[in-house]
Amino acid sequence: MYITITAQKLEGHYAQSATDFVDYLEKENAGKPTPDMEHFFDQYQDDISAExxxxxxxxxxxxxKRTEPKFYSITLNPSQRELKHIKDSPEALKRYTREAMKDYAKAFNRDIDGRPVHVDDIKYYAKVERQRTFKGTDKQIRDNQPYATKILELEQQIRSIQRGEHTGNIKMLQKNIQRLEREAPYQLDGKRIVRGMAKPGPQSHIHIIVSRKDVSNRYSLSPGSKYKASEVEMNGKTVKRGFDRDAFYKNAEKTFDAMFSYKRNYVETYTARKTYLKDPKLYFHMITKLPTNEKAMAFKLLQKSGVNTALLRIPTNTIQLTIKAINALKKGIGKAIESGSIGI
Structure with a gap:
């Protein structure tokens, strides 16, 4: 499970309203008949309109203030392994979202009217999206880019010849384009993978738009608070403040596992991700020390995400890998984390 929290963009041309963001989340409904559309939902209601x-x-x-975010965007990104486990069910994802938002509320170190924050204090709307498309940062697009550049140059040459600006053999240029299309390293259904192409396999994920203010419009509940969960003295009173992101991420992960009896491997955990970011050597060491079955699964998951796990099998004393090996592993695992492909 890969979870992100992002504040509303306010700089530049971005508007104060949630309209642009909601319109973006409606993109998958374009051209679909009403029964096939995915609608917004909240903690208790389904089929809520974008308006x-x-x-x-x-x-x-x-x-x-105009400079303060009015809402935050949360994304819950299950890995393909997690999605397959729940049979890519939109209804299961809705149920999970509602439980995860309880974990979100509990992560606030705040009191409202003398009690802890409850999910009923949170004004949010969520939406299940079923597809993802390839972006410029994906490995497939980056590795195909040299071929895309050459194809574009040849297409420009053909147009130039057709306009009479230059002379040349259009048929030969077209054959070269066809050859480059075939030679591009990443293909999908016999076609070169390009930006905007739908990714294969289960790709469902949840977008959540959550108001900065509670449902009463009196209290500010910011998950982007610069303060971690803590207590301070203000005007002679002890005041709770902050939001514990670590607690939210960990508990949302545990909630998924408990709801669906999911057996999470070490490399899929939020703890593993934190370990990797803070101490890569310890992360690699933890993998090599896993029980045989779990280690085999960890290697399988890493390999699927493009990590060269052969480097982890280098015979060493306390996993004292070479600098070159460590950097190669860090590069591969870093990209896997960014894409959420191993679910951490």
Whole structure:
């Protein structure tokens, strides 16, 4: 499970309203008949319209400055292994989202009217998306780029010849384009993978738009708080403040495992991701010390995400890998983490 929290973009041309973001989340519904559309939902209701979401989020911003985010975007990104485990069920993902938002509420170190924050205090709307498309940062696009560049140059030459600006053999140029299309290293259904092409396999994920203010429009609940969960003295009173992202990520992961009896491998855990970022050597060491079956699964998951696990089999004393091997592993695992392909 790969979870992100992002504040509303306010700089540049971005508007104060949630309209642009909600419109973006409606993109998969374009051209679909109503029964096939995915609608917004909240903790208790389904089939909420985009117009209602915009009205509620935009109308829940009391006393917020123009420079302050009015809402946050949360994405819950299950790995393909997790999606296969739940049979890529949108209904299962909705149920999970509602439980994960309970974990979100609990991560606030705040009191509302003398009690801890509850999920019913959170104004949010969520939507299941079923597809992902290839982007410029994906390995497939980057490795195919030299071929894409040459193809574009040849296509420009053909247009130039057709306009009478230059002379040349159009048929030969077209054959060269066809050859380059075939030789590109990453193909899907016999076609070169390009930006915007739908990714194969289960790709479902959840987008959540959550208001900065609670449902009463009185309290600010910011998951982007610069303060971790803590208590401070203000005007002679002890005041709770902050949001514990680590607790939210860990608990949301545990919630998925408990709900669906999912056996999570070490490399899929949030703890593993934190270990990798802080101490890569310890991360590699932990993998090599896993029980045989779990280690085999860890290697399988890493290999699927493009990591060269042969480097982890180098015979050493306390996993004292060479600098070259460590850097190669860090590069591969870093890209896998960024794409969420190993679910951490």
């Amino acid at each position: 209602a979401v915009i009205k509620d989020i935009d109308g829940n911003t009391a006393k917020l």
